[in-house]
Amino acid sequence: MLFTGKSISGGGRSALGGRGGKPFLVAGAALLALGVMGQYGPAGEAAAAPGARAGEPYRPAPLAWGACHDLPPGGPAPRSFECAELTVPLDYSKPRGKTMKVALIRLRATDRAHRIGSLVFNFGGPGGSGIDAFAGGSAAQFKKLGTRYDLVSFDPRGVGRSRPVHCAGDKRKDEWLAMDTSPDNASEKAALLSRGRAFVKGCANRSGKSLPHVGTVAAARDLDVMRIALGERKLNYFGFSYGTWLGAEYAHLFPKKVGRTVLDGAVNTELNPLRFFREQAAGFQRALGHFGTWAAQQPQAEPNAKAKGLTKDAVVTRVATLLHSLDTKPIPTDTRRELTQSLGEAGVLTGLYSKAIWPALWQAIQQAESGDGTILLALSDALFQRSPDGHYTNYLDASGSIYCASTPQRYTERDVAKALPAFTKASPVFGPTLAWRSMDCTGWPVKGTPAHHIAAPGAPPIVVIGNTGDPATPYTWAPALAEQLGSGVLLTLNGEGHSSYMTGNPCIQKAVNTYLLHGKPPVNGTKCQ
Incomplete structure (x- = not known):
């Protein structure tokens, strides 16, 4: 696909010690000896699993955070990051069947006294390593959000360090x-x-x-398991490009679990591939x-x-x-x-x-x-x-x-x-x-x-951002996604390039930061120059 977002990056080594995308599974006991241990989540909560019988919800194991290895250069010092692996069902219709690992990375909030919780990122693709993108430079662009959030990114199933195809x-x-x-x-x-x-x-x-189990719906269900393992009652999420499709799918599946959510470089999930690619072609021609x-x-x-x-x-x-x-x-x-x-x-x-x-x-x-x-x-x-x-x-x-x-x-x-x-x-x-x-x-x-049809009835405001000069996710897709969700709040950048927040535009960043840090979304239809 060509709505890659932040996936234009290098990398390919395991954050947990392996190479070539093959995860090196660090023993939980060794990490516990270092004094790092995750949480189950609120009050023993379990993730819903389609096809599971009553009494068979999936309960994630604790996250064992430890040192990261083989991260790409360009971002904060490697010792600033922590890495872990989240165990999820390979097939959510069989929650007690085979499992797989989803690799995570985080930077802990710098202002622990005023910490809000975790903010989970997906930088696009599909197929882009969220760990490489985050450690390779993206993390530095979210310093203000990192004061009050643990910033978390991950390799989605099938990608990089997460049972790669x-x-x-x-x-x-x-x-x-x-x-x-x-x-x-x-x-x-x-x-x-x-x-x-x-x-x-x-x-x-x-x-x-692996091929039957790497779709967007399964990845969205991974997000809910991740939310529980991170100890969050609701998922705070920031998705770019393909990450907006993933975030919209999560909101569709779990509207009551949606926290503060921003979807930047929106994908119109209603388009068939022929129309999708044709509108994308027009977007690149316009950008040219x-x-x-x-x-x-x-x-x-x-x-x-x-x-x-x-x-x-x-x-x-x-x-x-x-x-x-x-x-x-x-x-x-x-x-x-x-x-x-x-x-x-x-x-x-x-x-x-x-x-x-x-x-x-x-x-x-x-x-x-x-x-x-x-x-x-x-x-x-x-x-x-x-x-x-x-x-x-x-x-x-x-x-x-x-x-x-x-x-x-x-x-x-x-x-x-x-x-x-x-x-x-x-x-x-x-x-x-x-x-x-x-x-x-x-x-x-x-x-x-x-x-x-993707809709999120009952979800809180979801900020959807479109850039009028975006070649890969044309601007018209943003108001379309905002309308599909039902609770979408449209924020527009009259600018150039793919997505908006990471262009550094102060108007966009102020609106997004105000929402994520203080819970006040921008007025629907706000435009930034």
Whole structure:
């Protein structure tokens, strides 16, 4: 999926001592010897489990917090963090059956005397490691909230350190990602469809037993077990991008357990995949135009730009021309890999996620026009979470697996062919690739969760934030989600980039902080510039 949120990050090592996403299970007794022990939750509360008989609720084991290991650089000192593993049912219809571990990380509130409780984060994806995102720099952006909250993040089931799914090795991912994703002829189409079948087969062979259990509904139920294990009567939650879908699903399942909740970079959960990808394509095309307006005003990057008549449309045309040329003539980089059309397109997409990346994107485009694809390839690698040594996290594996477990639609080649004109109209640059993305779940060995309306009757105010310049979760999705929930409070940023709070906009941060710290939501319809 392409609503990655904060998942554009590195990482891939276990916070509990393992490597390559394989958790090292620290003995509870050893952590108890260090004097760290969690709580069951309020008054012996147990999480509801669908399909369980009366008297068979799931009761989480205590959380044993201890030192974290192998965290990515960039955030607070590793010793500031604590890590633990939450035991949850693998299958919530069988609460007394097999279990699995969900890896957690936290920073304890600095003002313990005025502590409110725990604030749980999901930074997006699907497939992004919440531990890597949090420890790698995101935690530093929530210092004010961290005065009165224990800040908690986690790797959702199927991701990173939480029973990760795997579908392919690093070399195979390199090959697949370099392939043409907007086929122009029969042979390219056949290759793309063959790649899709191989990915599905790899997921089934390597992680078949996990695939039925990694969907958004199961992850939302994990949140309620987490709430109880953290000792909270209600879940205080801050979700970004895909994390808004997860948070909305939680509110739908447990409206009476919703605490102070913020959903930033909202996903419209009512859309089928074809419409979802088409609206996302339009969002990236619109963001490319905004980038073009900015680039045309950068004389330092383009000497005598105004004399050359550089305009927004000219910049967009240059990007389209560059990507089209890569279709038949990839260009070299400072690695052994070439920049192909699909990798170049991914690099451009990455650069549109944040206005802070626009200077690097503009430099990358000009460099590629001169025959060097190094920077665009680096941007592409950031999106797909490939490290310089060639190792990928399991983001790609988990992203597809979670999405396909969460949606029931399975499209055919004929469906895509019928939809292609509308996709190309929505985005001449990105439309064809995103149209073919709608077949990602075709042939998936597990049926996705049946489509259902998400609403949260009886829930307290849920702040839903939309950014008018958001490429990945277009702004119109925010008022749609706020209305679906019923108790949604819409907060708008007239800005650029994916999501809003982490742009640093003072108006957005003040509104969110006031709500989370003092319980006063913004007025519905509040706009920030």
